[in-house]
Amino acid sequence: MARRFTDANELLNDLLDRYEGGAASPIAHPDYDAFSSVVAADTFLKQIARAEEAGAVSLGMGKGARRDQIAHVRLRAANALYGHLGRVPAGQLAQDAGMRLVAGLALDGRLVEAIPSITDAWGRGKSWHGFGASDVNKLRDAFALAQAILDNKHLDVDYKTFSRRTVGYSKTLEHIEGVVVRLLNGILEFPPGARPREALRTIGLERFAPPLLIAGRIDLDGADLSRASPHYLGITPKEADRIRFREPPTYVLTIENFASFNRHIAEADPGRLGATMYVGGYPSLATQQALRTIAGMVSECTPLFHWSDIDPDGTWIFHTIERAVGRPVRPHLMSVEIAERFGAVSSKKSAPARCPPESGIAALAAYLAKEDAKTLEQEELDPILPLPFSNE
Structure with a gap:
């Protein structure tokens, strides 16, 4: 569409704008129908004439009845126009x-x-x-x-x-x-x-680290919390080394979503057989360090699980936790079979985690890299105990 102007400076600067954008010989047009008065049109034409006299532009004239009228203005010499306008390239x-x-x-x-x-x-x-x-x-x-x-x-x-x-x-x-x-x-x-x-x-940059929420048969340092029976305990991640397990947990489970965390400890594990932690989406560096500390408190025989959405972000969160704790982590309610059965193909496409074949999430990450892969938010699933402690 032709560019039309009633302001000479705007027209001349537009030529340079397009020249700087890659146009070799841009042109623009006077907008005769839009001039506010004959005086305004005359002023416009005099300014364009001065730019022509400076060798900056060339003028294309109309035809027929409009042969005395400027039809278009073409950039002739960019350097000359820069100088004429006092503009820095x-x-x-x-x-x-x-x-x-x-x-x-x-x-x-x-x-x-x-x-x-x-x-x-x-x-x-x-x-x-x-x-x-x-x-x-x-x-x-x-x-x-x-x-x-x-x-x-x-x-x-x-x-x-x-x-x-x-x-x-x-x-x-x-x-x-x-x-x-x-x-x-x-x-x-x-x-x-x-x-x-x-x-x-x-990577560790945040306003202040969110609290680490943990549920299980736990005490804090020498404080006996068995009688308090808290729903869960909230501490700053740096205090993770103050956690004491009253009894060895049968499993350790980290959960991305707050609602799923609450439902799991209330519905799936009211007896606190395991240690369940809320990581709050992408776990902060402080949370990752806390998870490493707590994972080091339990036996190598105690299985570690993570539960996230079945989507690329979920695989990234899983793999981040897997690397943070430095030992095998198993996916909980995160499988290709669950995705195919309950999920839907998402219009939003992003890359799943890049993880080695031995990663616990490798199979799901490979599946989610496919065009027709289905995704599922974890809130869509009812909580159950992780294998081998349930009938999952």
Whole structure:
């Protein structure tokens, strides 16, 4: 569709915008029907005539009765038009912004690899994932935060304190967490379906670690909780080493969903035969460390299970826990057979976990990689005890 203008500066800048976007010889048209007055039209034409005199544009005239009227304006010489408008070329702006972007930052080489694509986009007058050349300071903060994460400066520090210590303002990370994750993606392993804040949780960066909820025949240090008979116990993940099992659990089960966690301990295991823990979606680094601690308290003969949604995210959560505890984990109510029987093909496609053949979730991950694979939310299933303690 032809581009039509009543403002000469807008027309001339549009020619340069499209030139910077890759158009070799863009053209634009006066919008004679939209001029507010004869004076406005005359002013427009005089401004275009001055650009022609500068050698910046060429004019195409109409035909027939309109042969004395400008039909279109074509870019003739970009440099001349830049000079005529007093406009700095996007390539120069991009080069200058690119230098300011990294000046004084000691960056990991893998972060540096992202810079050419950023300056290339800016050089074409485009933004890079919503960041234009004028946003160089914000993007510089994103690089600084990403580098600080690679330097492990985020560990044992809450979200806002990490942001303040790194870039001087506590809310900066909240505003640009998406681009920080984008810069780190491919360097660090993030679950592909996770939102930026969830992804950062998995590497230990969060506001404050959520409580670890655990149900079972447990005490806390020397405190006897047998008479209290709590529904479950909530502690900070760093206090996991204070847990004491009054009796060895027959199994250990981690559960992604809060409703399923509550239903399991109330309906499937009211006698607390096992130790059941709620991991809250993608388990934070603190939660992963707590699971490793608790797994080390039980016998190697005690089976470990995990129950998540039957979908790619569920396989990522499973494999994350599997790696965290450093011993075999079995899927609970997560199988190809259950998916085929109760699930439905999802319109949302994402990659399942990349896991070795010996992983407990390998078979389900391979199944979910297929186009016609079915998925199922765990809330759709009634809780039962894990094998071999039930008739599953």
